[in-house]
Amino acid sequence: MSTDTSVTDGGEREPRLSALLLDIFASPRNAFAALALRPMVLWPLLAITIGNGLLVFLYYLEVDFVWMLETTFEAQGRQVPPELSRGGGTAQAMGLVTGTMGGISTGIFVLVVMLLFAGYLSLVSLLTSDGIPYKRWLALVAWSAVPTLLDTLAGLVNLVLNDFTHRLPAEINVLSFGSLLGIDPAAVGWLETLAHQVSITTIWAIVLMVLGYEIWTGKSAGAALGIVTAPLLVIIGIRIVIAVL
Amino acid sequence: MTKKLLIVIGIVLAVVAVPVARSVIGGGNVKEVELEPVTRRVIQSSVLASGRLTHEHEVKLMTEEIGRVTHLFVEEGDRVTAGQLLLQIDDEAHRAAVEQNAAQVRLQEIAIERQRLRLENLRAQWQRQQRLYERGLVDEDSFELLSNELKLAEVDLQSAREQLQQAKAQLEQAEDRLRKTRVYSPIDGVVTSLDIKVGETAISSTTNLPGSTLMTIANPDSIHTEVNVDEADIANVEVGQRAHVYAIAYPDTPIEGVIESIAVSAKVPEGQQGLSFAVKIKLAPPEGVRLRPGMSCRAEIFTTTKKDVIAVPVQAVLTEENRVEGKTIHSVFVHRDGRARKIEVEVGISDDTYQEITKGLADGDEIIVGPDRILRTLADGDAIRAAASET
DSSP, rough: OGGEEEOOOSSEEEHHHHHHHHHHHHHHHHHHHHHHOOOOOHHHHHHHHHHHHHHHHHHHEEESSSHHHHHHHHHOOOEEEEEEEHTTHHHHHHHHHHHHHHHHHHHHHHHHHHHHHHHHHHHHHHHHHHOOOOOHHHHHHHHHHHHHHHHHHHHHHHHHHHHHHHOOOOTTTTHHHHTTTTTOOOOOSSHHHHHHHOOOOHHHHHHHHHHHHHHOOOOHHHHHHHHHHHHHHHHHHHHHHHHHH | HHHHHHHHHHHHHHHHHHHHHHHHGGGOOEEEEEEEEEEEEEEEEEEEEEEEEEEEEEEEBBBSSOOHHHHHHOOTTEEOTTTTTEEEEOOOOHHHHHHHHHHHHHHHHHHHHHHHHHHHHHHHHHHHHHHHHHOSSHHHHHHHHHHHHHHHHHHHHHHHHHHHHHHHHHHHHHHHHHTTEEEEEESSSEEEEEEETTTSEBBBSSSTTTEEEEEEEEEEGEEEEEEEETTTTTGGGOOOOOEEEEETTOOOEEEEEEEEEEEESSOOOTTTOOEEEEEEEEEEOOOOOOTTTTTTEEEEEEEEEEEEEEEEEGGOOOEETTTTTEEEEEEEEEETEEEEEEEEEEEEEOOEEEEEEEEEETTOOOOEOOHHHHTOOOOOOOOOEEOGGOO
């Protein structure tokens, strides 16, 4: 679908943002082909970082912060500090501060994760000598994660339409497996927590990344899948080991 | 291009539709709660208190005489009877003192006899001299001298008699101290503690000085507990009420008990700050339970028992203070047609887990009992559904 890209003065195809947005959902092969020529990283990184941060901030603006802390303490089997109940006003004010801090830190965290993942793919590039630079890997990671903006969108709609005064953060993302399977949002087991953290769009993003990796490196789908999912599997494995121990 | 746009729009709409559908259908705001039907049960209202086990008949034996222990006739755990010789303190010095004082008594008796004979002799002399004096054969000076000697002899005799009394008293005192070198059991019972050995020196004391106790004898059949009931609860406690006592060594074995007495005045128990009343509970330990004095224990005193009353779990009852009217309002949430309905109730007695409801609920009502995080924020009319695992 060459109609989705423009031609630069030098003859290279300059991918347009709107065209890339459409292609990453409807025709990802075209999107990755265009990104291979001109990696664009700023807009998807900004959108994902700000979107996640905004969602956390809006949640803390709405939630009964004292209730949320009490519920979290109880779910972890810890005693609720008496000063928490007595100092309701102070704790509520803390909610706004925590929301701001949480929004910023969530945004930074998401950004750092994407930068690290791109770094990991660069390291693999060095080992396999495929010659793909860091910026292109960052573009692959950022654009593959664009479908997760659907989580953000659904979460924002959810926050606007439903009363979140007494609901946990795990209930924001209606596309998470935890939400879709009706798992208790207060559950603290590693599997339940993972189910609330992983959504349909997370799988979608991984599939896109595998596809992009396959197209850019010419490796088989199996190899691409193994390389892309290796760090995720390591993280999940560590969590299982910690939970078992 | 249009086709791709339509696909993306379709995806976005599908995603947005999920929270919208939840909001419209109400599923997003339906709270998952634990339900429990109202039941009739027996509720035993109780008061909790803690204390120690002790023997009602218990004596701590001490000596009034300092001395080395020469014989011990019992061992710890031995059963003894009232009047049984238990312990002998070295009595050599005390025996000597008795002998010495007995000799002193005898000497005084001899002295009295001697004085009595002298007095008789002087009286005879005086009578003779009086007759001579009346005839003028003896001068006045000689007669007065003899009269004076007679009076002195009478006084001396009286003095000797008093000295005899003194010597007898000293003898009795020595005999008493000799008797006190032997320690006898004042009651029937068991030697529960033996704090001295042969060869050690028994210290005399009348004020429970540490180390002065020789041994403790108690009647094992008189085991009971003395618990401290908070002054706020004492109004509900009466003599004759049943209690379950849990000794620290048998935390899962309730020991039946009955309240025997309640202290007249409140005291501040050691290690506590508030006032409390000492309540004595007589125990009937079951077979296999060996209670020992000094054991810590806690008691659950059953103050009121009601049978076949409507009761709900205590966590289901919400309490609010109406400070304007100065009263406490109790309420529960009842499940009615998929909604939570807040019902004001009147409460009666309660135990650890259930609260009696005297007004406001009927048999068959289904009430919300949890989870606590939802119950705390539940409002009248909220949509609810039963949690699968709890129903």
